[in-house]
Amino acid sequence: MKCPYCKQADSRVIDSRAAEDGATIRRRRECNGCGKRFTTYEVVEKLPLMVVKNDGRREVFKRDKILNGVIRSCDKRDISMERIVALVNDVERDVRNTMEQEVESAKIGELVMERLKDFDEVAYIRFASVYRKFADITSFVEELNKLQAHKTEEQK
Structure with missing residues (x-):
């Protein structure tokens, strides 16, 4: 020095x-x-993490985007901001721990959904409905059935 x-x-x-x-x-x-x-x-040196969007565009990873999405999915639920922030911290840690400089937005979405599945069922369905772009009631029911199967498997 x-x-x-x-x-x-x-x-x-x-x-x-x-x-x-x-x-x-x-x-x-x-x-x-x-x-x-x-x-x-x-x-600690933090290299910028790039997110590869579905259309191939790249943008800098923004933690706030995940936080806002989770907050919206938890709207009017009895979930503390502390728990929401902890969930987002876990997702960000998982993304950064891949040690990749680029991560697909789909991978981030799946990580959020995986965490939400055990966090709050309603928040999970809300997030999934936006993330997976449910086209009709059938896709919504299919996702509910998957969630129910996950819960049943978890209880065994």
């Missing part, structure tokens, strides 16, 4: 601790050349 005063590249760390946000390390350094002290912050 270059000293901001004398520009010498040799310094030593004299104190290291997590910053208040928990995602940053604060390091107090001392220059071996001039003896002056300075502070640096170390953060």
Whole structure:
């Protein structure tokens, strides 16, 4: 790390601790050349995650899009914002843990639906109806039957 005063590249760390946000390390350094002290912050490098849309377009991953969709699907349900945010955090973690720089929007939608299935049945059906673009009542009933089969399997 270059000293901001004398520009010498040799310094030593004299104190290291997590910053208040928990995602940053604060390091107090001392220059071996001039003896002056300075502070640096170390953060994890986040590469932009790109979402490949169904039509082939690419856009930067936006967590808020998932959050808004889940909030809409949970409308008028007795579900705390804390639980909704935790679900979205889990989905984002799963997406980022793939270590891919590009992820298909369909994959994100499926991850959300998988989480919602055990989270709240009504929210799941609401999200699925928009995500899967139910064309008629038959597709809606088919999705309800799949959900019922999942619940029955889970109870065994």
